[in-house]
Amino acid sequence: FSLFFAWLLFLIFLFIYFLSGGFVAPVFVQKGKDVLLDVDNVPEDFFLFVWIFDKESSSLVTFFPDGKSQISPTYTGRIDYSAKKKYSVILKNLQEKDSGVYTGRTLNKNIYVVSPVQLEVNSVSNSSHSCNVTLTCSTADSHISSTFRCDSQKCDQDGGNQSKITNSSSTLEVYLWDVTVICKHRNQVSSTEDRTDIQHAVDSKSTKSFRIWTGSYVALEATLLLLSIYLCMCAEEILNQSIFKKL
Structure with missing residues (x-):
């Protein structure tokens, strides 16, 4: 009887733990493949809904109440939207560094003014x-x-x-x-x-000198070099004509 009672308590605890959102179902995905980050029952009165990679506290994509969304620059080209569910997304080309817990989180309507950086x-x-x-x-x-x-x-x-x-x-x-x-x-x-x-x-x-060349600066240098060559050729032509006239 005591063993049965212990198992019953364990099952009740597991059931409550699952309902509270503490249970995370593992998903195994082959390297280079895609995974669906699936979510149901998102309340429509949210301020923001964000998919977050918990290991790095980084956001993947943010959804706004007006239906618009914004993909984080870090995940540009790696996020597709699910055709079946409004707030579910597909994370593409998984690598070892992508292993971890992904959470879909709704944010409340408290307004925070961002501090300076x-x-x-x-x-x-x-x-x-x-x-x-x-x-x-x-x-x-x-x-x-x-x-x-x-x-x-x-x-x-x-x-x-x-x-x-x-x-x-x-x-x-x-x-x-x-x-x-x-x-x-x-x-x-x-x-x-x-x-x-x-x-x-x-x-x-740094006390050492190192020069970073931008594309515009390189273009300017090339233009000045070509202009210098052209002026030298013109000067040489004028000099040759002057010598020819004297002869």
């Missing part, structure tokens, strides 16, 4: 051919650190654009635009940002 240069390491710059994008209750690698032709951000949901349910993101790093803190009613040029970041933390 600060973009700080943590470290710079460079050589004659390349440099690595690590910066931290921070706000009052959260931060993101990201490393940027540059050579004489271009700059790239390790891992691509990065974003996360803060404790106040706003979005903090850091991304690269040409050779400018942008740190942005936003929600649906306000937004703040800070930005810095990577060349300025390198100069502020």
Whole structure:
């Protein structure tokens, strides 16, 4: 009787645990395949509905009450919308780093005004051919650190654009635009940002000289070089004509 009673208590506990949302059903997906992040019974009076990757506290996609949605820059090209369910999404091309818990979360209608952000240069390491710059994008209750690698032709951000949901349910993101790093803190009613040029970041933390060439600067240099060659050819032609006239 005691064993039966113990099993009964365990089953009741398991049932309550499942109903409370504490049970997470595991899904096994082959590397490179897609997975459906499925959700039912989303209340229609939500302020925001967000799919969140719990391991990194990063948002995948945000749905708004007017039917519009916004995919996080980190997951651009990896999210498709389900044709059958309004707020279910498909995460494509899964890799080992994607393993973890994904949560569909509704956010209430409390209005938060986002706090200012600060973009700080943590470290710079460079050589004659390349440099690595690590910066931290921070706000009052959260931060993101990201490393940027540059050579004489271009700059790239390790891992691509990065974003996360803060404790106040706003979005903090850091991304690269040409050779400018942008740190942005936003929600649906306000937004703040800070930005810095990577060349300025390198100069502020390093005693070694390293020059980052942008596409527009290279084009300008090429134009000036061609113009110089053309002027030299014109000068040589004028000189030859002058000598010919004297003869």
